[in-house]
Amino acid sequence: NAGVTQTPKFRVLKTGQSMTLLCAQDMNHEYMYWYRQDPGMGLRLIHYSVGEGTTAKGEVPDGYNVSRLKKQNFLLGLESAAPSQTSVYFCASSYSRAEEEYFGPGTRLTVT
Amino acid sequence: AQSVTQPDIHITVSEGASLELRCNYSYGATPYLFWYVQSPGQGLQLLLKYFSGDTLVQGIKGFEAEFKRSQSSFNLRKPSVHWSDAAEYFCAVVAGGFKTIFGAGTRLFVKA
Numbered sequence: 001n002a003g004v005t006q007t008p009k010f011r012v013l014k015t016g017q018s019m020t021l022l023c024a025q026d027m028n029h030e031y032m033y034w035y036r037q038d039p040g041m042g043l044r045l046i047h048y049s050v051g052e053g054t055t056a057k058g059e060v061p062d063g064y065n066v067s068r069l070k071k072q073n074f075l076l077g078l079e080s081a082a083p084s085q086t087s088v089y090f091c092a093s094s095y096s097r098a099e100e101e102y103f104g105p106g107t108r109l110t111v112t
Numbered sequence: 113a114q115s116v117t118q119p120d121i122h123i124t125v126s127e128g129a130s131l132e133l134r135c136n137y138s139y140g141a142t143p144y145l146f147w148y149v150q151s152p153g154q155g156l157q158l159l160l161k162y163f164s165g166d167t168l169v170q171g172i173k174g175f176e177a178e179f180k181r182s183q184s185s186f187n188l189r190k191p192s193v194h195w196s197d198a199a200e201y202f203c204a205v206v207a208g209g210f211k212t213i214f215g216a217g218t219r220l221f222v223k224a
Contacts, residue, residue: 004155033212040121042202042214043156058211090155098144098163098206103155 002026004104006091012110013081021076021107023091031094032074033058033101034066036087043090049074050097081111114139114207118215125193126223133188133218135203143207145186147177150200150217159201162186173197198222 004025013019023032030051035043045058047066055066063085065077074093078085088108092101115138125131137143144163148156160171167179177188186203203215 035214040216042116042216044214045211048211092156100146100158100161101156101212103157105155106153 004091004093004102006089006104006107008107009105010108012112013078014112015082017081018077018079019081019109020078021089021091021109023074023076023093023104024072025074025091025093025102026072027093027095027102028071029093029095029102030071031097032068033092033094034064034074034076035090035092036060036085037090037106038087046076046089081109083111085109086111114143114205114213116203116205116213116215118201118203118218120218121216122219122221124221124223127195128192131188131190131193131197131220133201133203133220135186135188135215137184137186137203137205137207137213139184139205139207141207142179142181143205145177145179146204146206146212147171147175147186147188148202148204148214149173150202152199156202159188193220193222195222195224 007022033048034046049068052071067075091104094101117136146161147159150156200217200219
């Protein structure tokens with residue numbers, strides 16, 4: 001079991017560029033999440049999904065879009081990157097809402 | 113709105129000393145409560161969780177936490193800290209809906 005994997009691990013973007021972060025899990029989890037982690041702010045939920053084909057907004061969704069076309073994958077897109085989106089992004093998954101979340105290793109994104 | 117407060121940004125303890133990390137939450141009912149640990153450059157790993165029942169819960173790596181309803185607290189403890197415990201610790205709650213709310217984190221330093 002690979003658990004939760006994220007690609008890429010690092011990325012540098014220029015303002016206005018777009019990119020997609022890929023999250024994959026092999027645990028057959030229904031729930032998947034995208035968080036961003038910034039110093040002193042803990043983790044903040046960007047978007048989440050409660051099953052294949054579903055997505056919903058979290059705490060800080062502006063500037064991001066997501067898709068869950070397959071149960072095992074959850075994609076996070078930045079259509080026009082801004083310096084404020086410089087952060088470490090974590091994907092997580094869980095079997096149900098009140099169960100442990102399993103986290104990927106993170107993607108460090110810098111927008112210049 | 114639900115919130116999680118970790119009052120200590122960082123704590124330094126000597127190896128072998130006891131540890132207590134504080135966590136307070138704001139929610140009308142009893143939420144699901146979690147403690148996660150994050151080592152540098154890694155994702156988060158679950159230490160323990162509380163849903164109901166016995167208010168003292170045991171976790172991995174010798175950690176325990178006590179839920180106190182009257183104080184809206186869920187403090188993490190360890191009787192004897194090891195150098196490998198140096199990391200950042202996050203308290204989290206799931207309180208209604210599908211969103212996990214994380215505290216800002218407490219960074220633990222262990223001195224020899």
